[in-house]
Amino acid sequence: MKKSPEFSLIQQYFHTLTTNREDVIVGIGDDCAVLNNPQDTYTAISIDTLVQGIHFFADVDPYRLGIKALAVNLSDLAAMGAEPAWFTLALTLPEINDEWLKQFSAGLAHIAKQHQIQLVGGDTTRGPLTITIQVHGHLAKENIPQRNAAQTADLICVTGCLGDAAAGLKYRLGQLDTALLNDGDIEYLLQRLEMPTPRNQIGQQLMGKAHAAIDVSDGLLADLNHILSASNKGAKLNVSALPISSVLQKLPVEQVTQLALTGGDDYELCFTATADNVARLQQQFPEMIHVIGEITEDKGMKYQNAQGEWQAFSEIKAGYDHFA
Amino acid sequence: MKKSPEFSLIQQYFHTLTTNREDVIVGIGDDCAVLNNPQDTYTAISIDTLVQGIHFFADVDPYRLGIKALAVNLSDLAAMGAEPAWFTLALTLPEINDEWLKQFSAGLAHIAKQHQIQLVGGDTTRGPLTITIQVHGHLAKENIPQRNAAQTADLICVTGCLGDAAAGLKYRLGQLDTALLNDGDIEYLLQRLEMPTPRNQIGQQLMGKAHAAIDVSDGLLADLNHILSASNKGAKLNVSALPISSVLQKLPVEQVTQLALTGGDDYELCFTATADNVARLQQQFPEMIHVIGEITEDKGMKYQNAQGEWQAFSEIKAGYDHFA
Numbered sequence: 001m002k003k004s005p006e007f008s009l010i011q012q013y014f015h016t017l018t019t020n021r022e023d024v025i026v027g028i029g030d031d032c033a034v035l036n037n038p039q040d041t042y043t044a045i046s047i048d049t050l051v052q053g054i055h056f057f058a059d060v061d062p063y064r065l066g067i068k069a070l071a072v073n074l075s076d077l078a079a080m081g082a083e084p085a086w087f088t089l090a091l092t093l094p095e096i097n098d099e100w101l102k103q104f105s106a107g108l109a110h111i112a113k114q115h116q117i118q119l120v121g122g123d124t125t126r127g128p129l130t131i132t133i134q135v136h137g138h139l140a141k142e143n144i145p146q147r148n149a150a151q152t153a154d155l156i157c158v159t160g161c162l163g164d165a166a167a168g169l170k171y172r173l174g175q176l177d178t179a180l181l182n183d184g185d186i187e188y189l190l191q192r193l194e195m196p197t198p199r200n201q202i203g204q205q206l207m208g209k210a211h212a213a214i215d216v217s218d219g220l221l222a223d224l225n226h227i228l229s230a231s232n233k234g235a236k237l238n239v240s241a242l243p244i245s246s247v248l249q250k251l252p253v254e255q256v257t258q259l260a261l262t263g264g265d266d267y268e269l270c271f272t273a274t275a276d277n278v279a280r281l282q283q284q285f286p287e288m289i290h291v292i293g294e295i296t297e298d299k300g301m302k303y304q305n306a307q308g309e310w311q312a313f314s315e316i317k318a319g320y321d322h323f324a
Numbered sequence: 325m326k327k328s329p330e331f332s333l334i335q336q337y338f339h340t341l342t343t344n345r346e347d348v349i350v351g352i353g354d355d356c357a358v359l360n361n362p363q364d365t366y367t368a369i370s371i372d373t374l375v376q377g378i379h380f381f382a383d384v385d386p387y388r389l390g391i392k393a394l395a396v397n398l399s400d401l402a403a404m405g406a407e408p409a410w411f412t413l414a415l416t417l418p419e420i421n422d423e424w425l426k427q428f429s430a431g432l433a434h435i436a437k438q439h440q441i442q443l444v445g446g447d448t449t450r451g452p453l454t455i456t457i458q459v460h461g462h463l464a465k466e467n468i469p470q471r472n473a474a475q476t477a478d479l480i481c482v483t484g485c486l487g488d489a490a491a492g493l494k495y496r497l498g499q500l501d502t503a504l505l506n507d508g509d510i511e512y513l514l515q516r517l518e519m520p521t522p523r524n525q526i527g528q529q530l531m532g533k534a535h536a537a538i539d540v541s542d543g544l545l546a547d548l549n550h551i552l553s554a555s556n557k558g559a560k561l562n563v564s565a566l567p568i569s570s571v572l573q574k575l576p577v578e579q580v581t582q583l584a585l586t587g588g589d590d591y592e593l594c595f596t597a598t599a600d601n602v603a604r605l606q607q608q609f610p611e612m613i614h615v616i617g618e619i620t621e622d623k624g625m626k627y628q629n630a631q632g633e634w635q636a637f638s639e640i641k642a643g644y645d646h647f648a
Contacts, residue, residue: 025366025468026468026470029471030404030470030471031370031400031401031403031404031471031537031538031539032368032369032370032400032401032403032404032406032461033368033369033370034366034367034368034404034463034468035366035367035368035369036366036367037361037365037366037367039363041361042349042358042359042360042361043358043359043360043361043367044356044357044358044359045356045357045359045412045444045445045460046355046356046357046445047412047413047414047445047446047447047456047458048414048447049414049416049447049449049454049456050449051416051449051450051451051452052451053451054449054450054451055449076355076356077355077356079355079356080354080355080356080358082356088369088371088458089371090371090372090373090414090456090458092373092375092454120369121369121370121371122371123371123372123373123456125373125374125375125378125379126375126378127375127376127377127378127452127454128375128451128452128454130373130416130451130452130454132371132373132414132447132456134371134412134414134458136369137356139358144349144350144358146350146354147353147354147355213355214355215355
């Protein structure tokens with residue numbers, strides 16, 4: 001299927017904006033893109049859709065939306081330890097809005113160049129605003145960090161900070177008490193929500209070092225729970241070790257802990273590894289890798305209460321559920 | 325990005341319905357699917373979106389829609405000569421409708437099994453009904469039929485019959501005079517519209533035999549024009565040689581010619597090849613390969629009028645244009 005006007009649309013706004021990789025044999029403009037896989041690698045792929053009104057607000061800055069649309073997919077490659085290579089874009093638009101397309105494609109191009117990932121194909125159709133991106137990455141054939149590979153006594157780590165994006169969302173919904181925050185703080189939280197930084201550099205170093213990995217998109221408890229279920233393990237969490245940004249530290253500690261445990265959209269990595277390998281990663285990425293707990297043979301997730309007793313989380317929040 | 329309820333949705337309806345290929349290392353359920361590419365092949369990919377109200381009617385049979393959604397993508401692989409391997413599905417649904425999902429996934433599974441293509445990943449989100457599928461195929465590293473490779477004196481061929489799907493669409497729109505058709509005829513036309521047969525068997529035999537190829541999705545003139553523009557050639561068409569089904573032959577010849585030349589959605593292949601190679605392909609696929617013209621050094625598309633004179637098509641219709 002091809003539709004000439006849309007192809008020229010795609011070409012006009014997107015074609016020249018991304019890297020020209022040598023492994024792209026046929027790019028945009030034929031029935032298929034043709035791609036050359038490196039020898040002795042697997043291909044890792046992931047596809048995600050963002051729908052207006054569900055995943056983003058109608059008035060979101062289109063430049064930022066372009067960044068986010070690719071970032072959430074790059075984050076899946078990061079969680080698998082894959083090196084970004086190619087992506088496709090299926091864009092459904094209510095109308096051709098030149099300014100919107102310019103801004104959106106500029107944001108997309110910005111993050112694509114950062115990660116050396118090339119747009120190789122797409123489809124543009126008319127309809128309610130929906131953005132589907134599929135990313136393709138290269139992956140060595142061994143030591144792929146998967147959800148089901150956590151080992152008892154592994155340390156549980158997260159990158160960056162947790163809860164910022166959820167606080168940004170609360171702000172957008174008019175539900176955040178901003179008395180203690182300045183304009184710069186709010187802009188920081190919004191950037192974390194609207195332009196997440198996928199952790200691909202760290203993700204590519206997890207091969208052979210992390211046992212299990214996932215990206216934190218639905219909230220730490222929900223995503224860590226995917227690892228625990230798949231690995232048939234449990235966890236002890238040190239809630240006071242959760243990495244919290246200096247901005248979020250200005251808010252009440254209980255609210256912040258809740259945001260860090262259950263807030264989605266952070267796109268940090270959560271992984272499990274031996275203490276030795278965690279130390280190696282912490283040397284490679286100073287200040288970025290935070291130990292927040294330990295994998296246990298006993299099922300369930302526990303935390304230490306004020307009395308120093310290990311207590312089960314009463315409820316694992318399932319994160320953001322589109323159909324709930 | 326992952327959203328547990330949707331993943332289980334995908335798994336519930338789609339997971340067990342398609343082939344289990346050995347080259348799928350990690351399938352549905354992790355951050356990425358992990359795929360093993362055969363040695364010495366390229367990967368061909370294509371992504372297409374179908375939007376309700378634009379590409380299909382709201383009341384279309386969901387089983388047929390499942391078939392069509394994958395068929396239009398398989399057709400792109402066919403035009404590139406690629407062997408189908410894997411696909412992903414990004415499905416946006418206004419609500420969870422059990423019966424609709426059962427039927428849609430059954431149609432999808434039916435055609436997926438026919439073509440030995442496996443569902444390896446997906447995303448299900450809430451929103452207006454939109455179906456995006458990306459297909460992946462394997463491709464030998466030489467003699468890929470591309471749009472820009474037509475040679476002067478190549479014969480122009482099409483598979484199957486042309487115009488049926490466009491007549492089916494006319495019927496659905498209440499614009500087809502059905503006085504000369506019976507119920508079986510109408511069902512045939514609707515099947516050609518709603519459950520096209522992608523020509524992958526023929527497509528895979530085009531390697532090394534066809535110079536240029538494309539699938540007929542926007543209409544013969546529009547799609548052949550893509551080949552001519554990319555190859556910097558022209559064409560002489562023998563309009564009386566256009567392959568017309570026995571059903572369509574019941575309609576007035578002028579209307580039928582118009583449908584065959586400009587109607588979209590047939591998903592037949594149009595390719596150019598030397599006379600020797602056309603003869604070989606005709607032997608391999610009896611009754612399926614029709615010679616309809618010849619590539620010329622002179623630009624433009626011409627046909628022979630009633631007086632036997634070569635005349636330019638007054639207008640190359642651009643096919644179905646979503647934004648026009």
